[in-house]
Amino acid sequence: MTRRVMLMASSLRGGGSERQTALLLEKLDRSKLTPHLYLIERAGDLLDEIPEDVIVHSFDEASVEGGFYFPGRRLHQQSKHVLNIIREHRIDMIYDRTFHMTMIAGPACRQSQTPRVSTIVSPPEFALPLVESRFINLKRRRLSRAYRQSHSVVAVSRTAAESAEKYYGLQRDSVHVSRNPVDVEATQQRATTMQLARDATCLNFVCVGRMTAEKGHLDLLDAISTLEKNWSDSIPKIRLKLVGDGPLKESLQSHWHAISTGVHCVDFLGSQPNAAPYIQNADALILPSHFEGMPNVVLEAMALRIPVIATRSGGTVELEREQPTIAWAEPENSASLATAIQQFVLEPESAAERVESAWQMIRQYHDVDIQTRRIEELLLSSVALDDAKTVR
Numbered sequence: 507m508t509r510r511v512m513l514m515a516s517s518l519r520g521g522g523s524e525r526q527t528a529l530l531l532e533k534l535d536r537s538k539l540t541p542h543l544y545l546i547e548r549a550g551d552l553l554d555e556i557p558e559d560v561i562v563h564s565f566d567e568a569s570v571e572g573g574f575y576f577p578g579r580r581l582h583q584q585s586k587h588v589l590n591i592i593r594e595h596r597i598d599m600i601y602d603r604t605f606h607m608t609m610i611a612g613p614a615c616r617q618s619q620t621p622r623v624s625t626i627v628s629p630p631e632f633a634l635p636l637v638e639s640r641f642i643n644l645k646r647r648r649l650s651r652a653y654r655q656s657h658s659v660v661a662v663s664r665t666a667a668e669s670a671e672k673y674y675g676l677q678r679d680s681v682h683v684s685r686n687p688v689d690v691e692a693t694q695q696r697a698t699t700m701q702l703a704r705d706a707t708c709l710n711f712v713c714v715g716r717m718t719a720e721k722g723h724l725d726l727l728d729a730i731s732t733l734e735k736n737w738s739d740s741i742p743k744i745r746l747k748l749v750g751d752g753p754l755k756e757s758l759q760s761h762w763h764a765i766s767t768g769v770h771c772v773d774f775l776g777s778q779p780n781a782a783p784y785i786q787n788a789d790a791l792i793l794p795s796h797f798e799g800m801p802n803v804v805l806e807a808m809a810l811r812i813p814v815i816a817t818r819s820g821g822t823v824e825l826e827r828e829q830p831t832i833a834w835a836e837p838e839n840s841a842s843l844a845t846a847i848q849q850f851v852l853e854p855e856s857a858a859e860r861v862e863s864a865w866q867m868i869r870q871y872h873d874v875d876i877q878t879r880r881i882e883e884l885l886l887s888s889v890a891l892d893d894a895k896t897v898r
Contacts, residue, residue: 509598509889512542512563512591514607518550520779521716522802523604523627526686528552530601531560533689533878538886542597544588546606551779563591577641581609589614599657599888601881603627605637605649612652621888623881624653626661626681628799629669629820636720650674653681657888660684660881662800663821684884685824687877688805688868697786697810704787708745708771709851711815712788714781714803715795717752722794722817724754727762727772728840729794729847734769741851744770746792749784751777786810790850790857795819796837804832805872808864813857815846827871829863830856 511534515527531541532555541560548564556562570583588610591597602611603625615622630649638645653659653674659681661667667681704710715721730746737743748758755774762772778784781803785791791807793816800821807814808831816822817837826832833856835846850857 508540510540511599511885512544512597513601514544517547518552520551524552528555532557584610585613589617592618592620599885608652609648621657623658623884624656626666626670629666630673631669632797658884662686663824665820666799684880685872686800687874688809688872689874690809693782693806693809696780697782700783702783702787705745709742710745710788711790711792712747712784713792714749716750717754720796722796723758725840725843726794729843730770731765732844734767737769746772747775749775749778749781785812790815798822808868811861813861815850827867830860831864831867
C-alpha cells in the first residue's frame with residue numbers, strides 16, 4: 507500500500523531549498539509513496555520540473571475567509587488551509603522544510619494527528635531573524651514546540667543541527683543530519699542546455715545567490731577592488747558574473763561603480779532559472795557567504811568539476827573531509843577573500859587536485875539515491891509509529 511506524503515515549500519522560484527524539494531519529488535519511490543506538494547504561492551521556474559503525477563496545492567489559489575486583522579492571522583489561515591488539505595486528501599504524513607513551512611504544518615498536524623518529518627536548512631540563530639523579521643521570540647517558541655512534536659527533525663549539516671538544538675532548546679543529538687544530495691547527471695545535463703560566450707582574455711569567475719547581506723556580495727566586490735590595486739599585467743584580468751537578484755542588487759551595482767578602477771569587470775546578470783551553464787562556463791565558483799546550511803550551488807559546482815573558492819561559513823566547511831576540496835577564505839573578510847582568489851590564480855595545479863577530491867567526496871557522501879532513500883525511511887517510519895499507536 508502506498509502512502510500519501512505532502513512536501514511543503516513557499517514557492518518554486520529556484521532557491522536551494524526549493525531545488526531540493528523538486529529533486530525529492532522526482533526521486534521518491536512511487537511504489538511506496540504518492541507525493542503531493544503544498545505551496546504558499548504557485549510560482550517559479552522549478553514548477554516545470556515537477557513530475558506530472560504530483561498533486562499541487564497552493565494557498566494563493568484558495569478561498570480564504572476574511573475577518574478582522576490580528577497578529578498571525580495569515581499564518582493561521584495558511585495552517586487551516588493545510589489542515590483542510592490533509593483531511594480532504596487523506597494525507598498520511600508531512601515533510602516540512604524551512605521555518606515558515608514548519609510553523610504552518612505544526613498546528614495543522616497537531617489537530618489532525620498527522621506525523622511530520624521536519625528539515626532545518628540553515629543555522630536558525632542567524633537565519634530566523636533574517637527570514638522572519640517580526641515577532642522573533644514568539645516564532646522561536648512556536649518553532650521549538652513544532653520541532654519537539656515532529657516525528658523526526660533533520661538538518662542539512664552538523665552545523666545547522668547543533669545550532670537548532672541550542673537555539674530551540676532541543677535535546678542534544680536529537681536533530682539528525684541528512685545532507686543535501688546532488689543529482690550529478692541531471693546537473694551535468696542542465697549545464698549543456700545553453701551555450702554561453704566566454705571571454706578568453708579573462709579569468710572567468712561566477713557567484714550564484716540571492717543578493718541579501720548574508721550572502722556576502724559586498725565582501726566579494728571589495729575583494730575584487732583590492733585585487734585591482736595590485737594586479738600584475740602578466741595575469742589575465744578577472745571577469746566576475748553575479749547570478750541572482752534581490753533587495754541589494756541596486757546598491758551593490760552602485761558600490762561597484764564607485765570603487766572600481768576599471769581593471770576587472772563585474773556583470774550583474776540578475777536571476778537565471780538555470781545557473782548550471784554559468785557555473786560550467788567559469789574558471790571557478792566563488793561563495794562569499796557569512797553563513798550557510800549546506801550550499802547547493804557548491805555541490806553543483808563540484809558535480810560539474812568546477813573549482814570552488816568559499817568562505818568557512820557554517821555547513822560549507824563540511825564539504826571538505828579527508829582531502830582539500832575548496833580554496834578557503836574567512837567569512838566577512840574581504841582581504842582574506844582577495845588572498846584566496848589570488849592564490850587560486852597563482853596555483854592552478856592545486857585547484858585541479860581539489861576538484862578531483864571534491865568529485866570523489868560528493869559521489870560518496872551526497873549521492874541522490876542514498877539520501878532520498880534515507881528521507882523515505884524517515885517518512886515511512888513516522889507512519890509505522892503512528893499506526894502502532896493506533897493499534898495500541
